[in-house]
Amino acid sequence: MIPRLLEEPLRKRWNSGKALVVMGPRQVGKTTLLRKLCAEHGQYLLLNADEADVRFQLENANVARLRQIIGPNQVVFLDEAQRVKNIGLTLKLITDQLPDVRLLVSGSSSFDLANEINEPLTGRKFEFRLYPISWQELVGSVGFLEARRQLETRLLYGFYPDVVTSVGDERAVLQQLSSSYLYKDLLTFGGIRRPELLDKLLVALALQLGSEVSYNELARTLQIDRATVENYIGLLEKAFIVFRLQPFSRNLRSEISSSRKVYFYDNGLRNAILADFKSLGLRADVGALWENFLVSERQKVLHYNQIWSRSYFWRTHQQQEIDYLEEQDGMLRAWEFKWNPNAKTRFPKTFVETYKPIQADVIHRDNFESFVGVL
Known part of the structure; x- marks a missing residue:
């Protein structure tokens, strides 16, 4: 894997208590990069929103359901988050109600993701872009x-x-x-x-x-x-x-x-x-x-x-x-x-x-x- 310049800015914000959101084109290495960072901290939960059952569980989820989904995991990586309906409110619940969880989010487009997370996650996220190799x-x-x-x-x-x-x-x-x-x-x-x-x-x-x-x-x-x-x-x-x-x-x-x-x-x-x-x-x-x-x-x-x-x-x-x-x-x-x-x-x-x-x-x-x- 070619080392990515975005690694250090993400590490710097790791303990910020805010969601780390990485957007960018498909196939530029977002999943690879975020999984690498998650693995550095031991066990983590990967939720791939390309999978229909993951989307179903996360859409309009309440705190109780989120606690069941996340379980004892302290690090959660939600991949392709733009595919989940009302994802902004779900992410807000995690950041507000589960403050011990480190939340990482990726998205391959800014269509729904940017619109849905900007207002619910105001003051609750750091947003980054990953480009093709520089x-x-x-x-x-x-x-x-x-x-x-x-x-x-x-x-x-x-x-x-x-x-x-x-x-x-x-x-x-x-x-x-x-x-x-x-x-x-x-x-x-x-x-x-x-x-x-x-x-x-x-x-x-x-x-x-x-x-x-x-x-x-x-x-x-x-x-x-x-x-x-x-x-x-x-x-x-x-x-x-x-x-x-x-x-x-x-x-x-x-x-x-x-x-x-x-x-x-x-x-x-x-x-x-x-x-x-x-x-x-x-x-x-x-x-x-x-x-x-x-x-x-x-x-x-x-x-x-x-x-x-x-x-x-x-x-x-x-x-x-x-x-x-x-x-x-x-x-x-x-x-x-x-x-x-x-x-x-x-x-x-x-x-x-x-x-x-x-x-x-x-x-x-x-x-x-x-x-x-x-x-």
Whole structure:
């Protein structure tokens, strides 16, 4: 098992008396990680909500029933909690009425789970996300040089744990992941009635990787209304398949303020959607793959290190642009992404003079490690 950066934050909160909730995409190792932490404390009770009898016992459970279910166990791990109806109230009863129980909860989507637990568990939980393997975790597992050798492979096949450990069989694993797990939560919780439309939307988003996305253009292409496009993209976000960056706009009339960029949490999943795993030397989208890799890795860095900042891109109607910005404590940092270390890049004078960023760097394949958390 590749050691995960989330282990220490979870250990730090172990004796907090609050529920530890870990959400994230399917098949990224949530169950493996939480079972490892539970096993470190001896006996524990695993409740897998994928099993119908577990769901039945936990739905609308009262304290007496929960005491029967939990018995003498001091550690309880509820896996795939989003599948249990009214799970928020059940978890609240455990945290309030059984204070000696250490409660760990996992969920593969934020559809019902986030909505149901936020209010009942206000002040009673610490919430975390687990992503596919990060570059920092890969370096920690295989070493700096071996990770460097894998850079092209990771840009093509991504970081799902089964993909990283299935050398030579990456395509088959990704095909299984994308076909069996991609839509499971969407179809169950999202009210998706036309899976074929979701397929077309994902292909369109994959083809526009690194570019601004127009909801109106997508609606025309897919022959649906704009509201449906926005709804489906929102559902894809809740399933941890894609995420959006907003445009940064403060002072200039020429700034674009209404478009979005959509990134995939994993390069491999994006390429699987397009069924395109050509080597980098044969691709026209190397820049987009590089940008998606860096932006998605940066989200892992921010979350695992508990860095509270907002992420943006910047562009004007005159085609001036900056790939990625972070705003923290009122200060801006700016980065441009170039796969080629020799590519010439200048930050727009308009942006620099208006916003005075405290950092403005170009990230390329020879210097990207610190940006993705490897010092």
